[in-house]
Amino acid sequence: MWGALQQKSGLATLVSSLKHGQVLERLVPMAFTPSRKLSTAAKEMTVRDALNSAIDEEMSADPKVFLMGEEVGEYQGAYKISKGLLQKFGPDRVLDTPITEAGFTGIGVGAAYYGLRPIVEFMTFNFAMQAIDQIINSAAKTNYMSAGQISVPIVFRGPNGAAAGVGAQHSHCYAAWYGSCPGLKVLTPYSAEDSRGLMKAAIRDPDPVIFLENELLYGESFPVSAECLDPSFCLPIGKAKIEREGKDVTITAFSKMVGYALQAAQELEKEGISAEVINLRSIRPLDRATINASVRKTSRLVTVEEGFPQHGIGAEICASVVEESFEYLDAPVERITGADVPMPYAANLERLAVPQVEDIVHASKRACYRAVPMSAVV
């Protein structure tokens, strides 16, 4: 999986510089947690372990939480996220389902109507399309249709978006689809800390939560603080995180693209452009306040996402910024998205179909009027 390798090498550089404690200061979101600093001797955790530990702890804390999905039990999880859970909690709480997305999603929703707290795993969110009727019509809308009588405390989780070389039907990003539906909360973690905190928040939340993970991030390691490792750790839903402060251009991203944006920011730094990188964390509700505050500071915006361009996350952010911070913009909003084509299989075409670090760098430079406009084909 060369795509994963490429990604890994980029992050390895980032992580190694973290170990030297140099870049650490800049990564501390000062606006977000005012008095805490990450310990320089930070423990590292993969996203996979972060998710596993979060689900494990929440299942231990509340017997109403249970996990269901394909291969979550005996197979230890299709991507090993639920490793060890069957052994620990037994087959009553970790259920291997038949390949019936619509059916078992509906079962999860019905159980949630009655106060249980299911975590429904989709092997990928592509398969969730077979269950989308249950997600939208039975889960998202029920609290409203029943006028608050029946809430649906359910979490739908699984990998979303492109992996490497998996073809058109396995690479679709659903952030925009679910992000447009009222009644849902949509979360997109990036780091291990995001994964732990947001997963716990999702499980504790009384509303249906779509938890969009990324297959290529599962194996990535991130430093985690002692606070993050605490079982009661939780991140608020609806608040974005400023991963890197800057003053020249705002770059918003979510999920895997946060890593790319951070790399792009490093490259831009060399050219004298100070980029502020925002990790959205929450697609719905979108943290428009943070995004707008950042744009009012920098006056330029680049949105990055892996999904298709039309009606995407970037479109919504752009509209939000134009509505609320129009006078502050010094340049048109730049959107970096996946190509408007079904994901090709060939490795070189796939590379062209997803955003790369260079694309983010070029877009940021364009926003700063420092580059000649590029054509669609790089």
Added chain:
Amino acid sequence: MTTMSTARIPPASSPCIARKPKASSNTGKLPRVYVKPGWLRKDLMGSNLRFSEFRSAKLPCSPLTVSAIASASELVKERIETKSELLVTREEGLELYEDMILGRSFEDMCAQMYYRGKMFGFVHLYNGQEAVSTGFIKMLKAHDSVCSTYRDHVHALSKGVPARAVMSELFGKTTGCCRGQGGSMHMFSKEHGVLGGFAFIGEGIPVALGAAFSSKYKQEVLKDEKANAVTVAFFGDGTCNNGQFFESLNMAALWKLPIIFVVENNLWAIGMSHIRATSVPDIWEKGPAFGMPGVHVDGMDVLKVREVAKEAVARARRGDGPTLVECETYRFRGHSLADPDELRNPAEKAHYAARDPIVSLKKYLIENNLANESDLKSIEKKIDEIIEEAVEFADASPLPQRGQLLENVFADPKGFGIGPDGRYRCEDPGFTAGTAQV
């Protein structure tokens, strides 16, 4: 003693019906009825009979053409003939009568109100099918749950949701059972265990399965012995071709969930006849294929439905798993109030109108001296008053306020996110007054 007749009854000794011995009914188990495969198809293909005509026609008993729709109807008939026992007491009979009259009067009033413009959108009426709702739901306890489709008014009423709450909901008033936010197709009541109200057919079945699952989970994992609630899922013949139906049958039998799948086979899915849409029209036959009993019952006869319901509910509550019950029934009106209902044969409609469940029950009660005309008339009068009062209440109720638009989207309203001032939008006092910006 009169019994309500099914269309045709084959001789019990017919070679083409394989059935478990009657003793099994004493142990509380429902018989599995196995039929020679292809019996119905061959006959239909040979004679071009429409399904409804076939059911009412008298055909000679031959190995391939005899109806094997024996099962529960037969069982009940035999029980009646051999034991000479009344199927209900006076109180039970009057309760059933009142519930069916409530359903019928309510639906008739809905039609009136719709044509007067008080009700709008999609309204699907239940006239003619009351025996199924009453037969099953009156066998349930208060903590059991019912899950339905868009034809859900009468299910809600039978389960105990007050008529005025349902009427207000249909008028779109804030005093409705869902505060006017659900409407005709989305009746929910947590208090009465009504899970909806789903517009997409097949959608409610897995949700009902989830309710049954939660029952089992609470018993086994949370060790709550009192959590023995049973769920009944109502849906139609059209749904039985939908993938979610089969997925649910599989998982219900696999995990032995306390659910009863009740098929209200009224032979029509809007204008699509069941026979034109289904390769094997006997829906009850699909139960054994998934490992559960499949039972067919005359859905125009509330007493027969009740007998089947009794056993199916007991089976589920015992932990023996799901049952698939196909109720042959008929809707007297069109699919919805917007349906011109041109495709159905008037002879077919007349045939079923003659089997009106309310008329049949009335006849049974009177002939068996369980009630007299004046008892039944007083029930009808009482129901009329309830319905009138419900309409007055709904008329007088206020429309929802502006601020209600944004309410109940989330159980945790922080889901609306953070406003431009950096605070959560739901903390803005203008939010629920409907004046805040979203």
